[in-house]
Amino acid sequence: MILPILRWPDPILSQPCAPAVLSADLRALAGDMFETMYAAPGRGLAAPQVGRPVRLFVMDVGWKEGAPSPVVAVNPEILWFSDTRLVGPEGCLSIPGPTTMVARAEAVRMRWSDLDGVAYEELLTGLAAICAQHEYDHLDGVLTLDRLSPEARALAEAEVVA
Numbered sequence: 001m002i003l004p005i006l007r008w009p010d011p012i013l014s015q016p017c018a019p020a021v022l023s024a025d026l027r028a029l030a031g032d033m034f035e036t037m038y039a040a041p042g043r044g045l046a047a048p049q050v051g052r053p054v055r056l057f058v059m060d061v062g063w064k065e066g067a068p069s070p071v072v073a074v075n076p077e078i079l080w081f082s083d084t085r086l087v088g089p090e091g092c093l094s095i096p097g098p099t100t101m102v103a104r105a106e107a108v109r110m111r112w113s114d115l116d117g118v119a120y121e122e123l124l125t126g127l128a129a130i131c132a133q134h135e136y137d138h139l140d141g142v143l144t145l146d147r148l149s150p151e152a153r154a155l156a157e158a159e160v161v162a
């Protein structure tokens, strides 16, 4: 089921999320989030963006290029950020309109669980690292706009499609 995506400045997007609890409900939510993300179309979607403030996100950084790599991250933790940072363009399904230039670590080590409780720990690089940091931010109630200078934020806010 395709779910409505909340848009900034909905207050749910700016609140820290509660730990996710494995359940049939969570599994159904993750399935709906993939469907919603692919339809949008996007490469990542966090549960608070569909009005569920729990620590869950889905991402698939390669599907648009024909190389799907779907990931369900339940209660992710970023254990390490590289010192090397890159500034690149990011869009957000909750902030239609502007593409913002956000500084991110080039690589991160992330630990997470899947819907069966199986734990993963991986070094993420490239687009996966960027996407994971963007979605992880959502779980802490942080948006791309919050990572901009006041001047850049004002410009980006003016570009948001009402």
Ligand code: ZN
Binding pocket: 091, 092, 093, 094, 134, 138
């Ligand atoms: Zn986003």
